[in-house]
Amino acid sequence: MTDLKSLANPLFLREDELRQAIELLFYAYRDFTRGPDEILERYGFGRAHHRALHFISGNPGITVAELLAILRITKQSLSRVLSALIEGGFVRQQQGTRDRRQRQLFLTDQGKHLERQIATVQQAKVAEAYREAGAEAVAGYRKVLSGLIDAQERPAILRAIQRR
């Protein structure tokens, strides 16, 4: 019966398939974040610090409000993380040019170095998975993950990601 169904319509989504998709995401995320965690630990930082470093690295001069919107955490949660990064000399703030209330965020050389160190590990992992899977699979990966992003913000996020 299952076979009949999937023959008739390959996009008939059995619950098993959906469960697999969900578990794959869980396992991949679980293992993907382990490398960074080990590096961060040496600096006394956690994942939240990495996320900040990552998005400041990709968006130099980003404001606090913009970063909050990306990370979807509260001001207070980000504040702690940013303070630690600034205190440690990994991030610097600069008064906004257009609006002087804003604090634009930049990585210092030390911050760039740490970000690079982590990015290298993660990128190596992705690069290997990409090579194993092939170009076509990569396109599929992107399509499906894009579809999991909230529809409302999807266009803006995809634009931001592909901008570079």
Place this chain on the structure above:
Amino acid sequence: MTDLKSLANPLFLREDELRQAIELLFYAYRDFTRGPDEILERYGFGRAHHRALHFISGNPGITVAELLAILRITKQSLSRVLSALIEGGFVRQQQGTRDRRQRQLFLTDQGKHLERQIATVQQAKVAEAYREAGAEAVAGYRKVLSGLIDAQERPAILRAIQRR
């Protein structure tokens, strides 16, 4: 130059592409976990409780040690979560048949109901993403995410996922 490179070798992985892959995973995970979080909150539970419910649901009679290996957390972390689920009547334990030291875990009817409620939300999201992306993309998604799982455990995990 970038164009020349990618023309010459479509799998030449530019840093941009790798960054995109990483950010897609971040955004997808961020949004994918939001639905469940809202439901869980009503019960006073968090993500860790859901993960336990999920894997007990898919593996009725799973032992504590097996669940620990999947979640990769410490005994103490799981213990707190399991105690809450048992106390709330969502999970029940049963002494192992083969080895009476083991506690096999099962969802109660109430537990099944909660698990179902969350699974429905997540599965709907995946189903939509799958439909939008198409069957080929789904295969690619699976391939790439599989490649992100630690190589050592990959075979066992893939077997477990596809077992059903």
Place this chain on the structure above:
DNA sequence: AAAACTATGGCAGTAGTGTTGACATATTTT
């Protein structure tokens, strides 16, 4: 110029999830 709004920052308190290490109990294996 005054009032209202905005961007940021800080404080206090709380919760969820994770960690380590030590110890206890029941059961199985050697």
Place this chain on the structure above:
DNA sequence: AAAATATGTCAACACTACTGCCATAGTTTT
């Protein structure tokens, strides 16, 4: 009988997140 295993529990700690409240500086509106 001794050693090993599966589980549970206690205490203590860290990271990340939350809420609510208040403060300051700067911008926009009236």
